[in-house]
Amino acid sequence: xxxRQIASTVAHRTAIVLYIAVALFPLYWLLKVSVxxxxxxxxxxxxxxxxxxxxxxxxxxxxxxxxPRFFANSLIVSGATAIIVTVLAATAxxxxxxxxxxxxxxxxxxxxxxxxxxxVMLVAPIFKMLSPLGLTNSLTGLVIVYVAFNVPFAxxxxxxxxxGIPKELEEAAMIDGATRFRAFRQIILPLTLPGIAAxxxxxxxxxxxxxxxxxxxxxxxxxxTFPVGLLSFVSKFSVDFGxxxxxxxxxxxxxxxxxxxxxxxxxxxxxxxxVKG
Amino acid sequence: MASIDxxxxxxxxxxxxxxxxxxxxxxxxxxxxxxxxxxxxxxTLLRMIAGLEDIxxxxxxxxxxxxxxxxxRDRDIAMVFQSYALYPHMTVxxxxxxxxxxxxxxxxxxxxxxxxAASILGLNTLMERRPKALSGGQRQRVAMGRxxxxxxxxxxxxxxxxNLDARLREQMRGEIKKLHHSLSATSVYVTHDQIEAMTxxxxxxxxxxxxxxxxxxxxxxxxxxxxxxVAGFIGSPAMNMIEGRxxxxxxxxxxxxxxxxxxxxxxxxxxxxxxxxxxxxxxDGAAVTIGIRPEHIxxxxxxxxxxxxxxxxxxxxxGTILHLRLGGVSFKAFSLERSDAAIGDRxxxxxxxxxxxxxxxxxxxxxx
Amino acid sequence: xxLVASSSRHISGQRPLLQRLAMASEPYLYxxxxxxxxxxxxxxxxxxxLSYAFRDVRLLNPFSGGFVGLDHFRVLASDxxxxxxLKNTLLWAGASVSLQFTFGLILALLLDRxxxxxxxxxxxxFLPWAVPSFLxxxxxxxxxxxxxxxxxxxxxxxxxxxxxxxxxSDPTMAMWGPIIANVWWGIPFFAITLLxxxxxxxxxxxxxxxxxxxxAVQRFLSITLPFLAPTIAITVLLRxxxxxxxxxxxxxxxxxxxxxxxxxxxxxxxxxxFRRLDFGYASAIAVVLLVLLMTYSLLIVLLRxxxxxxx
Numbered sequence: 001x002x003x004r005q006i007a008s009t010v011a012h013r014t015a016i017v018l019y020i021a022v023a024l025f026p027l028y029w030l031l032k033v034s035v036x037x038x039x040x041x042x043x044x045x046x047x048x049x050x051x052x053x054x055x056x057x058x059x060x061x062x063x064x065x066x067x068p069r070f071f072a073n074s075l076i077v078s079g080a081t082a083i084i085v086t087v088l089a090a091t092a093x094x095x096x097x098x099x100x101x102x103x104x105x106x107x108x109x110x111x112x113x114x115x116x117x118x119x120v121m122l123v124a125p126i127f128k129m130l131s132p133l134g135l136t137n138s139l140t141g142l143v144i145v146y147v148a149f150n151v152p153f154a155x156x157x158x159x160x161x162x163x164g165i166p167k168e169l170e171e172a173a174m175i176d177g178a179t180r181f182r183a184f185r186q187i188i189l190p191l192t193l194p195g196i197a198a199x200x201x202x203x204x205x206x207x208x209x210x211x212x213x214x215x216x217x218x219x220x221x222x223x224x225t226f227p228v229g230l231l232s233f234v235s236k237f238s239v240d241f242g243x244x245x246x247x248x249x250x251x252x253x254x255x256x257x258x259x260x261x262x263x264x265x266x267x268x269x270x271x272x273x274x275v276k277g
Numbered sequence: 278m279a280s281i282d283x284x285x286x287x288x289x290x291x292x293x294x295x296x297x298x299x300x301x302x303x304x305x306x307x308x309x310x311x312x313x314x315x316x317x318x319x320x321t322l323l324r325m326i327a328g329l330e331d332i333x334x335x336x337x338x339x340x341x342x343x344x345x346x347x348x349x350r351d352r353d354i355a356m357v358f359q360s361y362a363l364y365p366h367m368t369v370x371x372x373x374x375x376x377x378x379x380x381x382x383x384x385x386x387x388x389x390x391x392x393x394a395a396s397i398l399g400l401n402t403l404m405e406r407r408p409k410a411l412s413g414g415q416r417q418r419v420a421m422g423r424x425x426x427x428x429x430x431x432x433x434x435x436x437x438x439x440n441l442d443a444r445l446r447e448q449m450r451g452e453i454k455k456l457h458h459s460l461s462a463t464s465v466y467v468t469h470d471q472i473e474a475m476t477x478x479x480x481x482x483x484x485x486x487x488x489x490x491x492x493x494x495x496x497x498x499x500x501x502x503x504x505x506x507v508a509g510f511i512g513s514p515a516m517n518m519i520e521g522r523x524x525x526x527x528x529x530x531x532x533x534x535x536x537x538x539x540x541x542x543x544x545x546x547x548x549x550x551x552x553x554x555x556x557x558x559x560x561d562g563a564a565v566t567i568g569i570r571p572e573h574i575x576x577x578x579x580x581x582x583x584x585x586x587x588x589x590x591x592x593x594x595x596g597t598i599l600h601l602r603l604g605g606v607s608f609k610a611f612s613l614e615r616s617d618a619a620i621g622d623r624x625x626x627x628x629x630x631x632x633x634x635x636x637x638x639x640x641x642x643x644x645x
Numbered sequence: 646x647x648l649v650a651s652s653s654r655h656i657s658g659q660r661p662l663l664q665r666l667a668m669a670s671e672p673y674l675y676x677x678x679x680x681x682x683x684x685x686x687x688x689x690x691x692x693x694x695l696s697y698a699f700r701d702v703r704l705l706n707p708f709s710g711g712f713v714g715l716d717h718f719r720v721l722a723s724d725x726x727x728x729x730x731l732k733n734t735l736l737w738a739g740a741s742v743s744l745q746f747t748f749g750l751i752l753a754l755l756l757d758r759x760x761x762x763x764x765x766x767x768x769x770x771f772l773p774w775a776v777p778s779f780l781x782x783x784x785x786x787x788x789x790x791x792x793x794x795x796x797x798x799x800x801x802x803x804x805x806x807x808x809x810x811x812x813x814s815d816p817t818m819a820m821w822g823p824i825i826a827n828v829w830w831g832i833p834f835f836a837i838t839l840l841x842x843x844x845x846x847x848x849x850x851x852x853x854x855x856x857x858x859x860x861a862v863q864r865f866l867s868i869t870l871p872f873l874a875p876t877i878a879i880t881v882l883l884r885x886x887x888x889x890x891x892x893x894x895x896x897x898x899x900x901x902x903x904x905x906x907x908x909x910x911x912x913x914x915x916x917x918x919f920r921r922l923d924f925g926y927a928s929a930i931a932v933v934l935l936v937l938l939m940t941y942s943l944l945i946v947l948l949r950x951x952x953x954x955x956x
Contacts, residue, residue, distance in 0.1 A: 120892055123919065231779065
């Protein structure tokens with residue numbers, strides 16, 4: 001009995017370690033190549049760690065490439081998207097959580113529908129719509145598109161956070177002399193802060209990762225986001241692996257930061273858009 | 278302090294009627310308890326007074342002023358919620374002072390008000406804690422304190438004790454009563470617990486199915502329940518109900534129970550202040566339900582009793598509840614005496630006529 | 646006297662009406678901005694896209710835009726690349742989802758058991774989910790690249806391949822490249838949702854089952870699986886739709902190549918729109934994809950209904 005228990009524990013830990021290794025290995029490799037000097041990259045072949053490391057790829061990428069601009073563009077687009085979406089989703093999610101009103105069912109149905117159909121369908125028509133408005137090759141255009149794409153899911157997410165706050169708290173505040181808006185600001189909002197942070201994180205990550213619409217809507221270097229820039233770099237200079245991977249590590253950093261921020265809310269985030277209704 | 282007038286209040290959610298026209302006048306300083314089973318509409322009525330629910334029809338006046346369209350904040354009432362609804366991100370002191378801060382009360386005044394409330398409720402050492410760090414009983418006190426500091430026109434309580442364990446509930450019940458005694462604030466208290474209703478109320482409003490069943494002092498409801506619902510709801514163990522047929526002739530009135538048992542009604546009529554002649558407007562032969570409280574059944578009366586079989590014995594410490602069977606009828610008797618009876622024993626019992634209640638078997642309305 | 650009374654009632658009745666109107670419109674005001682944006686940026690383009698399917702819309706041809714009826718669909722019917730994309734989509738979605746699910750379920754079961762360092766282990770194994778999809782694609786493309794990646798060399802060393810070649814340029818195997826990347830990236834999704842469902846199972850059920858004499862396997866079959874079934878059903882079905890539409894990894898890793906061997910319907914639409922700038926044809930393919938997905942969703946709903954009726 002005892003032996004079997006030990007065996008099962010060993011198997012369990014081994015499996016966990018295996019999973020961690022597989023999850024981290026590609027990222028580890030990315031990091032490894034990014035710090036491997038060019039002269040070692042091809043001569044040392046498949047080695048787990050180069051005999052000499054250096055940050056020359058990073059220095060080149062930061063100083064002599066457009067990546068700082070792509071990074072800034074992505075930061076602006078993702079940040080603006082995250083903030084606007086969170087504001088819109090907070091108000092809409094509050095209404096869905098706290099009010100019963102005619103049309104609520106249809107609004108929820110519409111939002112669910114947008115989660116189901118292939119967004120790639122919209123690539124062409126959105127391009128056609130935005131181009132006469134001068135919103136192609138523009139970060140504003142990208143933000144508008146991203147906000148619309150992320151609002152439904154973020155609304156469900158915010159709604160689930162509001163649902164977690166008892167209605168009596170607001171009622172108590174209103175009896176205490178607060179208007180509905182003041183009760184929202186002073187009682188509900190402080191309690192939803194973690195949820196708001198999580199929503200910001202989810203939307204930021206989603207906007208940071210978006211590729212297809214950025215590719216379609218942006219062609220100028222000046223307005224390129226990180227994925228567009230990285231992809232065009234890859235197709236132009238497909239031999240500068242060290243630099244590409246250094247750029248890749250840079251793209252990874254904000255994503256990882258936000259991952260840490262939203263880790264506690266992963267479950268709520270992943271189920272908000274999918275399982276509701 | 279203020280009076281509250283409730284005139285023809287109705288509440289409906291779509292086709293579903295919750296309240297069917299409630300009329301009630303609550304006097305200044307009065308402690309009113311709304312009691313009834315869950316779903317009877319008592320909480321809805323309270324929330325309508327608070328302004329948390331729309332009024333479908335009718336009118337509510339606080340201090341003579343119509344408040345139907347006033348938001349809760351302008352009604353100057355305080356409410357204690359079942360869940361307490363303490364603000365989790367505020368300390369006890371902040372929770373208690375929130376309403377005063379919203380009203381831009383001066384700093385010293387606020388300090389004085391919350392100090393006063395804290396010492397009444399024994400919260401002085403807890404003022405800087407958050408609700409999470411409080412026990413259930415302490416949270417309940419903070420909820421009370423939040424209401425007290427306001428000195429509002431009326432207090433509303435929505436089952437404030439039902440989340441406490443039995444001991445604490447009894448203790449807080451006493452404190453609420455003392456508090457009301459010293460503040461003599463107009464209070465409306467919702468509960469499903471008839472003991473709370475009996476002990477706290479100046480007047481009880483018994484509700485069932487969205488209709489007021491009876492309004493009166495606790496002892497009114499106990500002594501002269503207006504119908505079968507109130508009779509069954511107030512009192513523990515509950516009143517015995519026995520089906521029978523009302524009979525009368527020129528001389529006297531009686532009830533025929535199953536299997537030829539006869540209960541004389543003579544003295545009941547006297548207690549009700551009705552002449553036997555007048556009682557004759559209950560039709561001879563009408564189906565009635567006779568009620569008698571377990572504590573009013575005499576055990577071992579000697580002569581003139583019925584022979585009943587003991588089916589179950591429940592000692593409560595204070596006394597004994599005996600489950601008895603008399604012919605086809607089962608009923609309970611409560612006695613302060615310790616009983617040495619055993620299951621299967623035959624006991625002599627009597628149902629004193631002056632303690633009998635008679636209700637119309639069809640609509641449950643009190644006849645005698 | 647009565648006149649005064651009635652006029653005062655009139656005044657007191659007027660404000661509440663306005664007030665009530667303001668209160669009734671409140672929720673709509675809160676929802677409106679989000680709703681307007683969704684309609685303008687998602688619903689309108691959707692309808693516009695449907696209309697393109699019946700028109701000749703080519704970006705580089707200023708004279709295009711005319712109505713062409715079902716022409717696109719006629720071309721589509723004999724488009725070999727589209728037929729292959731359909732087949733590839735089945736392989737792509739089927740293999741990705743089943744592997745993600747299997748490994749995700751195992752991971753969830755591993756993490757459901759308490760052990761020291763679980764929080765850290767959990768953060769590490771879930772990390773791939775946070776990696777932006779384009780970067781996952783590039784990362785794995787590099788891993789498969791014999792110049793900088795280790796995988797071809799390992800496969801060669803193990804004797805799986807006769808030379809350290811790039812999987813992504815092998816026409817018969819290339820599809821598995823994006824699938825592997827997708828599995829790596831998508832395991833956390835299933836693990837997270839299934840772990841949440843696992844932890845919602847009341848622990849005393851397991852205790853009761855142990856007392857009744859059930860061993861670990863019996864407990865898994867009689868408690869865990871029935872409790873997980875609804876979550877499994879809904880996540881697998883929804884995820885299948887999502888992955889069928891998920892073209893990022895393919896666009897990044899192979900761009901549909903070599904010779905359309907890794908093209909799925911979604912990436913084919915994007916290629917038509919982005920590289921060939923033929924919006925009409927792209928929209929026609931999109932309409933077919935939409936019809937297929939709607940049929941699939943309808944089947945799910947019907948299946949759900951019949952399951953519910955049986956339960």
